[in-house]
Amino acid sequence: MVVEPLDLSLEQNTGDRLGTEPIPLVRRTVAAFIGRTERGPLNEPVVLVDFEQFRAAFGGDCSFSFVSHAVQHYFLHGGQTAVVVRVANRATRARIDLPAQGQYLYLQARHPGGHEFLRASVDYDGLQTEPERFNLVIQRLRGPGSTLIADQEIHPRVSMHHSDQRFIVDALQDSKLVRLSGPLPGNRPDATVAKFSGQPIPYIPLTEAGADGEELTDYDIIGSNHEGTGLFALEHGSGFDLLCIPASPCADLGTTAFVAAERFCERQRAILICDPPASWTSVHAAVIGMRNTTRLSRNAMTYFPRIRTRGEGGRFAAGMPACGAVAGLLARQDSSGVWSAITTGTLRGSLTPTTVLNGSDAALLKRFGVNALTHIGGGNAAMIGNVTLGGSNAFSKFWQRLDRRRLLLLILKSIDEATRWVPQSLDVDADAAATELERQVRTFLAGLFERGALAGRTPAQAFFVEALSDAGTERALVLRYGVALHEPSEFLIYEIHYRRDGTTTRLVPALEAERLLL
Numbered sequence: 001m002v003v004e005p006l007d008l009s010l011e012q013n014t015g016d017r018l019g020t021e022p023i024p025l026v027r028r029t030v031a032a033f034i035g036r037t038e039r040g041p042l043n044e045p046v047v048l049v050d051f052e053q054f055r056a057a058f059g060g061d062c063s064f065s066f067v068s069h070a071v072q073h074y075f076l077h078g079g080q081t082a083v084v085v086r087v088a089n090r091a092t093r094a095r096i097d098l099p100a101q102g103q104y105l106y107l108q109a110r111h112p113g114g115h116e117f118l119r120a121s122v123d124y125d126g127l128q129t130e131p132e133r134f135n136l137v138i139q140r141l142r143g144p145g146s147t148l149i150a151d152q153e154i155h156p157r158v159s160m161h162h163s164d165q166r167f168i169v170d171a172l173q174d175s176k177l178v179r180l181s182g183p184l185p186g187n188r189p190d191a192t193v194a195k196f197s198g199q200p201i202p203y204i205p206l207t208e209a210g211a212d213g214e215e216l217t218d219y220d221i222i223g224s225n226h227e228g229t230g231l232f233a234l235e236h237g238s239g240f241d242l243l244c245i246p247a248s249p250c251a252d253l254g255t256t257a258f259v260a261a262e263r264f265c266e267r268q269r270a271i272l273i274c275d276p277p278a279s280w281t282s283v284h285a286a287v288i289g290m291r292n293t294t295r296l297s298r299n300a301m302t303y304f305p306r307i308r309t310r311g312e313g314g315r316f317a318a319g320m321p322a323c324g325a326v327a328g329l330l331a332r333q334d335s336s337g338v339w340s341a342i343t344t345g346t347l348r349g350s351l352t353p354t355t356v357l358n359g360s361d362a363a364l365l366k367r368f369g370v371n372a373l374t375h376i377g378g379g380n381a382a383m384i385g386n387v388t389l390g391g392s393n394a395f396s397k398f399w400q401r402l403d404r405r406r407l408l409l410l411i412l413k414s415i416d417e418a419t420r421w422v423p424q425s426l427d428v429d430a431d432a433a434a435t436e437l438e439r440q441v442r443t444f445l446a447g448l449f450e451r452g453a454l455a456g457r458t459p460a461q462a463f464f465v466e467a468l469s470d471a472g473t474e475r476a477l478v479l480r481y482g483v484a485l486h487e488p489s490e491f492l493i494y495e496i497h498y499r500r501d502g503t504t505t506r507l508v509p510a511l512e513a514e515r516l517l518l
Contacts, residue, residue: 070324078332
């Protein structure tokens with residue numbers, strides 16, 4: 001019997017859906033990205049379906065981060081859905097001060113950063129009979145000193161009076177460019193009038209530019225569970241399967257952030273794709289690094305080497321993180337099922353590994369838990385390995401297989417999510433709920449068996465399912481299921497306890513599981 005080193009437990013909130021649906025065998029893979037970007041909302045999970053949406057929300061490439069490259073590589077290699085969380089360290093907001101008869105209306109950029117090139121204008125056009133109102137135009141320019149407009153907002157007929165339907169505070173609530181800052185002036189802001197008749201209305205430039213902040217610390221990446229920042233911002237999204245925290249041009253991911261991220265991934269049923277340290281400049285360096293590493297986790301994977309654009313000069317001579325490309329390769333392969341190891345994951349977009357590896361190099365790296373990005377002829381390169389950072393000792397060797405680990409995570413996540421209807425059904429008909437629950441999960445596991453995902457020649461060797469009343473607890477159900485991922489009838493056994501106030505999933509310990517199977 002295969003047993004994981006640690007029990008998994010997950011507190012679930014009851015869902016709002018009554019009834020059941022078939023559990024899908026294949027689901028769209030979602031990759032999450034955390035790091036610095038040119039601009040955009042902070043600590044807010046933004047769902048994207050292509051790279052153009054990333055550009056619109058977060059800007060383009062910037063010298064202090066590889067996040068934009070990673071997201072672009074992800075979509076280039078087959079990814080279809082991404083979640084991006086921007087984090088920053090001491091970033092500040094740009095500010096515009098609009099004169100208002102000796103006072104000022106203070107506007108701040110909605111989001112911090114040094115790439116919010118804003119300007120504003122005020123006019124009274126069409127308001128001759130409404131002396132308390134004004135029209136406000138805010139523009140974001142493409143660059144400092146540029147006249148090209150990237151975005152614009154027009155707020156007509158706004159007022160400084162709190163009882164007005166067009167009160168400035170209410171009017172700017174939904175602005176994507178600015179927010180109010182400081183006390184409001186007692187009068188409307190002065191009109192920005194052209195110096196000479198016939199000239200276009202001038203704009204008031206930034207009074208103070210924003211700043212991108214400093215290099216991220218581990219704590220910026222981890223964030224706060226209470227405040228929902230950093231990693232914990234992802235708890236407010238719809239879920240993810242792969243996590244990328246692209247290494248910056250100046251620093252590797254710290255050990256503290258790695259430990260927090262891989263444990264967060266364990267709770268979220270996801271895999272962390274960890275970029276190799278910049279010090280891994282050769283296969284020998286990678287092997288030495290893995291011999292001395294403390295970064296072992298069945299919920300994380302790494303690779304070697306980094307990548308660069310073919311034919312490019314010194315811009316990325318040391319290489320870029322390939323976590324986005326690896327996530328895209330996995331997402332593309334997942335259309336055939338996460339239990340299928342990558343066999344033809346070719347790098348696209350003129351990307352190539354920074355170090356040339358041969359078959360022996362790839363085999364050596366695999367022994368140490370490192371996936372190899374290696375040339376396969378014709379100028380192409382592919383990922384070979386199918387390994388996690390689970391370790392190579394006898395106890396954890398099974399979890400070194402990436403496809404097996406991802407299959408288990410798929411099973412856990414799919415059953416947890418698809419059976420959220422159960423608690424709400426307990427007060428209606430607990431017996432019918434138990435029957436439907438067992439049927440739903442059995443159909444799902446039988447489908448995986450038919451596709452060859454589970455071990456065993458017969459369904460009985462591959463899985464079992466039973467739903468029963470929770471002894472001693474009124475109106476509660478227990479779903480117990482076992483899956484054979486490595487050898488027939490070697491079951492990993494899980495129990496889900498459904499109660500009206502929530503749901504808990506646990507791995508059944510080995511000795512207890514042995515008694516259950518007798």
